[in-house]
Amino acid sequence: MNIRILMAGVFCIFxxxxxxxxxxxxxxxxxxxxxxxxxxxxxLNLKARxxxxxxxxxxxxxxxxxxxNRYIESAARFLNLHARNGIKPENIEFAIIVHGxxxxxxxxxxxxxxxxxxxxxxxxxxxxxxxAEVKIYLCGQTAAFRGFGEKELNPSVILALSAxxxxxxxxxxxxxxxxx
Numbered sequence: 001m002n003i004r005i006l007m008a009g010v011f012c013i014f015x016x017x018x019x020x021x022x023x024x025x026x027x028x029x030x031x032x033x034x035x036x037x038x039x040x041x042x043x044l045n046l047k048a049r050x051x052x053x054x055x056x057x058x059x060x061x062x063x064x065x066x067x068x069n070r071y072i073e074s075a076a077r078f079l080n081l082h083a084r085n086g087i088k089p090e091n092i093e094f095a096i097i098v099h100g101x102x103x104x105x106x107x108x109x110x111x112x113x114x115x116x117x118x119x120x121x122x123x124x125x126x127x128x129x130x131x132a133e134v135k136i137y138l139c140g141q142t143a144a145f146r147g148f149g150e151k152e153l154n155p156s157v158i159l160a161l162s163a164x165x166x167x168x169x170x171x172x173x174x175x176x177x178x179x180x
Contacts, residue, residue, distance in 0.1 A: 034075070051091045055177050058097065059102050060101065078178070079094060096137065098157075099139035099162075111149075126157070
């Protein structure tokens, strides 16, 4: 009996190693962003026939102004991994609430260039998320504090009164907050 359990464990390790060896892949929802690994079939997943409303809070940014914000990219990862595992993209409504230091990552290329001497590395990601109908909210308090005018924001960005306001409203509308 112990040999069968050991053999099953070894088999599972080979399946997992095989999936990880394939490396991460992007798409199908956000094609150039949000790389995900394959996970063995049977892993806990969302229910295929249910609709989900999901939100994320993003306040952190990369160490360099040249970095894509990996926290914003997590939204692409969430959409890609579920689409790759049988959840229809139209069954997920996604919102990102951005505040604090991460606010700079929502600027247009021109506004970013004026502040950091190069284009915003997040522009392609923001545009792709916008095309996928992800709602991207910027805390109006952050925008005012940091001196970001409405015209300086990527067209995919929606200004909110505050990040706190956006969270309360989205939770009242049935969104589940991803707590990290």
